[in-house]
Amino acid sequence: MTQTEFLNVVMPFKDKLYRMAKRLLVSSEEAEDATQEILMKLWARKKGMAKYRNVEAFAMTMTKNFCLDRLKSKQSGNLKLVHSNYADENISLQRQVEVNDSVNWVERIMEELPEQQKIVLQLRDIEEYSFEEIAELLEMQPTAVRVTLSRARKTVRKKLLEKHSYGIG
Amino acid sequence: MELDRIEKLLEKYFEAETTEAEEQVLRDYFTGGSVAEHLKEYSAMFSYFSQAKEERFTKQVPLKPRVNYYKWISVAAVAVLVFGIYFGKQYQEQKEAEYAYQQTKKALGLLAQNLDRGTQKVAYLNEFQETKQKIYKNN
Numbered sequence: 221m222t223q224t225e226f227l228n229v230v231m232p233f234k235d236k237l238y239r240m241a242k243r244l245l246v247s248s249e250e251a252e253d254a255t256q257e258i259l260m261k262l263w264a265r266k267k268g269m270a271k272y273r274n275v276e277a278f279a280m281t282m283t284k285n286f287c288l289d290r291l292k293s294k295q296s297g298n299l300k301l302v303h304s305n306y307a308d309e310n311i312s313l314q315r316q317v318e319v320n321d322s323v324n325w326v327e328r329i330m331e332e333l334p335e336q337q338k339i340v341l342q343l344r345d346i347e348e349y350s351f352e353e354i355a356e357l358l359e360m361q362p363t364a365v366r367v368t369l370s371r372a373r374k375t376v377r378k379k380l381l382e383k384h385s386y387g388i389g
Numbered sequence: 390m391e392l393d394r395i396e397k398l399l400e401k402y403f404e405a406e407t408t409e410a411e412e413q414v415l416r417d418y419f420t421g422g423s424v425a426e427h428l429k430e431y432s433a434m435f436s437y438f439s440q441a442k443e444e445r446f447t448k449q450v451p452l453k454p455r456v457n458y459y460k461w462i463s464v465a466a467v468a469v470l471v472f473g474i475y476f477g478k479q480y481q482e483q484k485e486a487e488y489a490y491q492q493t494k495k496a497l498g499l500l501a502q503n504l505d506r507g508t509q510k511v512a513y514l515n516e517f518q519e520t521k522q523k524i525y526k527n528n
Contacts, residue, residue, distance in 0.1 A: 223452055226452070234446050235444065235446050237446070239442075252448045255446050255448070256450050259450045259452075260451075260452070322430075323437045324437075325433065326433055345412070348412070365405075369405040373403050374403050376434060377403060377431070377434070380430055380431075380434060384430050
């Protein structure tokens with residue numbers, strides 16, 4: 221497999237990998253590094269890639285596992301993920317009147333979700349994967365995926381409504 | 390009627406029972422702009438989802454394989470090793486030859502020295518011979 225062929229396979233879903241990494245690691249730098257790492261791992265295994273039924277799902281699983289490992293090692297190393305891509309509070313104060321700001325809340329709310337819920341919500345509502353794909357990717361039962369997704373969506377709704385009523389009151 | 394349908398879909402949505410097509414309907418409705426007042430809170434969710442989907446990975450990935458690199462390093466290492474052994478052996482042989490030469494020289498020196506001492510001692514025999522001659526002559 222040549223480099224162009226490889227890129228043709230990988231290009232369509234590299235953004236998805238990045239978004240997944242960012243969802244889990246939060247920091248854009250960390251997410252970029254993780255995505256790069258995954259792409260390089262895929263490149264190293266390019267010979268076997270033709271054998272995989274679904275390279276995208278495979279890469280997605282790799283990313284998920286890589287990021288979870290990363291989080292685990294950070295935790296055990298007693299290190300906090302440092303990131304600087306929060307919106308500047310001062311600017312957002314100015315814009316607080318705009319509805320647009322509550323869009324950012326959703327991001328914060330999603331950060332607080334348990335990892336499994338984050339992943340499922342990311343895959344379903346952002347990447348628009350089917351339940352079967354998610355179930356296969358996460359090695360879960362489709363019903364379990366539904367339960368997790370429902371919980372995640374409800375949590376987001378609950379917290380969003382809470383923030384809204386704060387904003388009004 | 391439309392609103393009624395959206396509300397029903399929302400309910401299904403939070404139970405995670407909506408299909409992809411139905412979720413698309415919801416997304417379209419909530420990002421469309423004309424959202425009913427009492428459903429406004431939900432539009433943040435769907436707007437965020439479509440906004441998040443736009444994020445791109447822009448970093449360049451260096452795909453030049455490092456594998457080849459390793460191959461050449463190992464070739465170089467083997468070459469160094471072979472040359473090392475070859476020249477090392479030569480050097481060793483030279484050393485050994487020199488040692489043997491030194492040893493032989495020492496042995497020969499020793500031999501010469503002892504031979505010299507031997508001839509000195511034998512010189513005394515001449516003394517004996519001369520004295521014997523003297524005695525013969527006297528008789």
